[in-house]
Amino acid sequence: MNGYGRTGAKLNSTERDEIRAVVKEIIDSVKPLDNGAEDIPDDAPLFDDGQGEPSPVELDSLDVLDLALAIGERFGLSEEQFDVMAGGEVDLQSLRTVNDIVDFILSASPGPGAGGSDSVSQGTGTNGK
Secondary structure, eight states, rough: OOOOOSSOOOOOOOHHHHHHHHHHHHHHSSSSSOOOOOGGOTTTTOOOOOSSSOOSSSSHHHHHHHHHHHHHHHOOOOOOHHHHHHHSSSEEEGGSHHHHHHHHHHHSSOOTTTTTTHHHHOSTTTTOO
């Protein structure tokens, strides 16, 4: 078990980088980008709200829902955790950047010994990457 949760041992930056790479792959599978997943900036907005800086990705509301479903499946979020995310307790559009999504995954993932899975390396996502 990797133990991505914040309740366990100190998070390894390599593990965080792995999660970030998977999140970018998921984003690219939801909304394919000309330059691929690697070019998604970690702190750039994922959708354009018309108030801040323009988004290089420009996810719309359906893309955000697809993204939430893919993240829930890929990282093994429980039905309760997914309901919190998709049911409005977590405003999906408050997860504005790749780093915001990574932080959410880390906070929702079980810590060591909590029955979590090694979801980053298992390749259980819908995009087959």
